[in-house]
Amino acid sequence: MVKFADRILKIPDDPLNEIMKLSSDKEIISFSLGSPSKEAYPVEFIINATNKLLTQNPESMLSYGLQEGYIPLRKNFIEHIANKRNINASLENVLITTGATQGIELVSQILIQDGDVVLVESPTFFAALPVFKKYGATVIPVKMDRDGIDLNDLETKLIKHNPKLLYIIPTFQNPTGITLSKKRRIAICELTYKYKTVLLEDDPYYDLRFLGEPVLPIKSHDKYENVIYLSSFSKILAPGLRVGVIVANKEIIEKLVLAKSGADTNTSLLSQGICSEFLESGFYESHLAEIFPLYLNRLNKMVECIEEFFPEHIQFIKPEGGLFVWLGLPKEINTQTLLEISSQIYKVSYVPGSIFFINQSECNNYIRLNYSSNDESTIELGMKRLGMVFKDYISGLSF
C-alpha cells in the first residue's frame, strides 16, 4: 500500500542474501564469503585494545564523535597506510566510513544524479551496482583482460558516455583477482582527468599480497586530485567492526562529510579506536605476517584441488593475493542454475559469476571461490564435492 520512492524500486533483491540463505545449512561447505579467515581474527588483541580504550579514554569512545572520524585513527591511517602506499594525504583528506560499503554510498550520494553514467569493470563487485543505480546512474561495463581494464574500450566509453565516475578495483580485483599493471594505472589517471570523469578506486585487498611485487595504488599517481580512494579494515582485521576510509581532495571530503552527517553522524567510536590501536601498536604488520602463510597454504590447496578434481578446460589465473579465485568452466555449465543443486545435494556453495556482470545472462559459466575462510582439509572436501557437481553435470548424471 505504501508508495515507495523510485530509487528503491530499482534495487533487486540482494543476490548475496539468497546465496547466504542457500549456504546457511551447517553441513554446507561455503566458498561464498568475502571475509578473512575466522581463525585469523586477532581476538585477544581486540579485547586488550577495547579494555585499554574504554579504561583510558571512555568519553571519546562513548560520546558522539567528529563526523570526519576519530582523529587518532585518521593520523594513524596516514602514517601507517597512506604513506606506505605513496598516497599523499593530510587530515583534511581523510574521512572514516562505516565500512568501505558506506564509502561507495556516500560518493554516489554526492556525485551521481539521474542520467549520469558510471563505468565499471566487467565483471565487477556486484554490491556496488545497486548503489550507483539507486542514485540514478546508468552503469556501463568496460572490458577487462588479464592485465585489468582495457584502455581502448575505456577511452571509447569515456568519449561516448561522458561518465561521471569510473569505479575500479585495481588490486586483486573482485571477482577476478586480477591486478592492474602500473602502466595502465598511470594511463587511467591521465584518461579520466582528460575526460573529466572522477575515478573511484576501491582498494580493500592491497595488503593481502602473498606473492609477487606490490603495485602502488592509482591514487599514488593522482597528481590531478581526481581519484577518490577507498580503503577498509574488513579484509585484514574484521568486517564486523565496519570501518573503512576515504581519501580524497578537500572539496570532495567536505561534501562527503555533509552526506556522512545525515547518514549515521559518525562511525562507531569503539570500532574506530580498535582500528587505530591496530595500526599504532604495529600489530597490523605482525598480523599480516601471521596470516600470510595461512592464506597462501589455502590458496595453494585450492589451486591443487582445481587441477585434481575439476573437469578439463577450466580457465583460471592463480591470483597473487586477495581473497578469491575466479574460474571459467566449460560453456555448457550454467553456474547460476547449478547453485541450488550444488548447495542442497552436494553441500557445497560458491558465488555464480553472472551476478558480477551488468548483463547477468552473460558469462553463466563462471564462479567465484573464496579460499580464505575454510581450512585446508575443508577446502579439499568442498572442492572434491564441487568437482563432482560439474563432472556429474557434464556427464549428464543426476540432472
Place this chain on the structure above:
Amino acid sequence: MVKFADRILKIPDDPLNEIMKLSSDKEIISFSLGSPSKEAYPVEFIINATNKLLTQNPESMLSYGLQEGYIPLRKNFIEHIANKRNINASLENVLITTGATQGIELVSQILIQDGDVVLVESPTFFAALPVFKKYGATVIPVKMDRDGIDLNDLETKLIKHNPKLLYIIPTFQNPTGITLSKKRRIAICELTYKYKTVLLEDDPYYDLRFLGEPVLPIKSHDKYENVIYLSSFSKILAPGLRVGVIVANKEIIEKLVLAKSGADTNTSLLSQGICSEFLESGFYESHLAEIFPLYLNRLNKMVECIEEFFPEHIQFIKPEGGLFVWLGLPKEINTQTLLEISSQIYKVSYVPGSIFFINQSECNNYIRLNYSSNDESTIELGMKRLGMVFKDYISGLSF
C-alpha cells in the same frame, strides 16, 4: 571543479558543527550537546560485556552480520523495549541501524522522491531537515502548542499538501521537551492513515522520564501498520556506539533492508552485542534507576537558575524528561547573533532556537539548553554567565 549532485548542494553546512566549534574551547561551559551525562556512561558494564562477547562469541562479533541486525539484539529489543511500550513486533518488523540518524536516512531513501512533501513539527530536530531535502522533499512546518502538534493545522496541511511523510517526535520533543497527549496520538494515527501519509515517529527519549506518567508511543496505537518507529541507544547507553532500531511493517522493513545493504552492510556487531547485553542482563533498568536522580537534580538546578539568573518575561515549560529545556527570551534578543559573544566572551554556549525552524529567521529569541551533560555546580556557573549575557544585552551593555 567536480560537478556535485544537486542533492548534496541542497545541504547547508551543518549548523551544529559550527556551534561545536564555538564550544571547543575547554573554558566554555556548553549547554549545546544532546548526549547523556558522561559521568553516567556505564564503562565497567561495557568493558565486561565486550570481554564476554569477544570471548564467548568472537566470530559473531567480528564477521559480517545480517543486514537486518544481530538476532539476539532484535529479540531483546522486542522483549525489553517494544513489549513494554505496547508495540507489537516480531523479528521481521525490526531492523537495527547505525544510530537513529541512519533510521531517518534510510526511511527517506525508500520513501521520498523529488516533489514529495514532508510535514514536520515546528520547531523540530534540525538534523532531520537536510536529510529529507537531500532526497527531494519540500519540508512544511506544522504548528505546535503546549500539548504538541496542532491537529487542525495538521489536517489542513494533510489535505493541502498530500504529504508522503509526517515526521514527529512525540515524547520530550527535540527541542521543546513537549510530550504529545494520548488523545492526540490516537487522532494522529487516524488522520495520517486517512490521508495516506506515512508517520515517522522518532522516539529516542521515551525512557528518560523523571516526572509524571508515561504516554505510550504512537506506534502502540498503530492498528493500520502505518507508523515507522525509531528508537535509539544513544540517549541512555552511549551515542558513540551508534545503535538505533526501526520498527515497521514487513513490507517497509524489506525495502529498508535493501537500502541498509548499500548504506553500510550492517551495523557494528560489537556495538550491537553490547546493546543486546545491556537489555538482556537487566542492566538497562538499573542504569535508568541510577541516572534518574542525577538527571532530575540537574534539571531542577537548571530550572532554579533560570528563575534566579535570567531576565524577566522568560517563557518555558519545565519538561518531565528528555534532555532539554526550551526557552523563549524577550523578543528583542536574537540568540543566533548573540551566540558568538556568549561563547567567546562569556564562555557559555547553547543552541540558538532558529535552527529548529524551517524559516530560520522566525523565533530568533529561543534557545535550547541541555541539562544532562554538566554537573550541578557547572550548571550554576554556566547559567549565571548566560543570565548575564541576556541581561547585559537588554541593558545595552557591552554590545
